[in-house]
Amino acid sequence: MERFEWKVTKEQKQIRIDKLLTVLNDEWSRTQIQQWVKDEAIMINGKRVKSNYKVEEGDQITLQIPEPEALEIEAENIPIDIVYEDRDVAVVNKPRGMVVHPAPGHYSGTLVNALMYHCNDLSGINGVIRPGIVHRIDKDTSGLIMVAKNDQAHESLVEQLKAKTTRRIYKAVVHGVIPHQHGTIDAPIGRDKKDRQNMTVTEENSRDAVTHFTVLESFDNYTYVQCELETGRTHQIRVHMKYIGYPLVGDPKYGPKRKSFDIEGQALHAAVLGFTHPKTGEEMTFEADLPKDMVDLLHVLRTK
The missing domain is CATH 3.30.2350.10 (Pseudouridine synthase)
Known part of the structure; x- marks a missing residue:
């Protein structure tokens, strides 16, 4: 269970708690935060509050993200264009209109569902919802995305993204x-x-x-x-x-x-994706033609 703590600053006072947390971490949606408030995963000064609570300077915010429910993401025989694949990585040319990974209320028809069918292994670092997914492109953007097939490869590719050594x-x-x-x-x-x-x-x-x-x-x-x-x-x-x-x-x-x-x-x-192979150290570059x-x-x- 992940735990986060913040102390409200003078500049942050009188902001709703559900709004403030989306600012503190843009990966969290307001809907998700409101659910955490209902589940008492979010406490202010050790006490339960409502989503519309406006924080005060000095308030101590605690968030304990609950363990995700066990979900069964099914492998689906969806045709995908695998440009390259070996034991460590795969590169896929994603079509426009395909979501990269499942999300609440949307558990099928994604790239992850297709990858689970076509690839033998995927890294587990991102859990059951996003196995193998190192980075994302939007649903209605087409093109190349790299996939990690084991945790070692995943960590290497993420570090390359952080170090800005990949080419996109x-x-x-x-x-x-x-x-x-x-x-x-x-x-x-x-x-x-x-x-x-x-x-x-x-x-x-x-x-x-x-x-x-x-x-x-x-x-x-x-x-x-x-x-x-x-x-x-x-x-x-x-x-x-x-x-x-x-x-x-x-x-x-x-x-x-x-x-x-x-x-x-x-x-x-x-159109172009380049990175260093996590295992061999080889510099790899891939190109994908424009969609029709x-x-x-x-x-x-x-x-x-």
């Missing part, structure tokens, strides 16, 4: 014509105070985020770009491109409300 290059189509060939967006990302489901560039309770971009092709009111991640924050490319005024085509969260093209989700593809919907989108833009 995405290709995207954005609204607007970017006037310069190259650029770097260095802007911290955190939860949006107005909408906790969204991320935004903010100085408050944020984490460093750096994206390097290169213009590949320009069109009338659109640009085809390549983005290389230096960090890997939630929705990083989508948030950063919106921040500089060039939101992704088809992005339901951060793009224009009116759809410009017939594409499901954002026009974003994880992005190829068709570029064709339309080139022939307009």
Whole structure:
């Protein structure tokens, strides 16, 4: 059972406990925190409170995350494109529309369900819900994702991500014509105070985020770009491109409300993935062609 403790600062007073904890750890949803409050996993000064309790300076918050319920995630014979596989790692080209791992209320049809069927072993570091998953890409982003097949490989790949030695290059189509060939967006990302489901560039309770971009092709009111991640924050490319005024085509969260093209989700593809093999030390690089919907989108833009 994981245990966390915090002491409320002067700047944090009068914030609801369920809101404050989503700020302290953006991996926790407000719904999850409210459930922990009901289960008395969260205590203030050793006493039970309600989710709408507004904290005071000096309050001692204690959270003891309950052990997760035993869940049976089933292997499913879902076709997936395994680009590479050995005893330690696998690289998969995830299609747009597929969720990476199960979540409450959504336990089937994910990449993990497919991996459990197609791969003999997966690391257990992330537990029953996310076996083998070292990093994620959004449901409606296509492209390459690395998978660990044992705990040693998992730890190595996670350390490479932390050390920023992996290579992750995405290709995207954005609204607007970017006037310069190259650029770097260095802007911290955190939860949006107005909408906790969204991320935004903010100085408050944020984490460093750096994206390097290169213009590949320009069109009338659109640009085809390549983005290389230096960090890997939630929705990083989508948030950063919106921040500089060039939101992704088809992005339901951060793009224009009116759809410009017939594409499901954002026009974003994880095209290149590079890392050091955890066992052999070999430098490995993989590439995945654009999905058909992005190829068709570029064709339309080139022939307009």
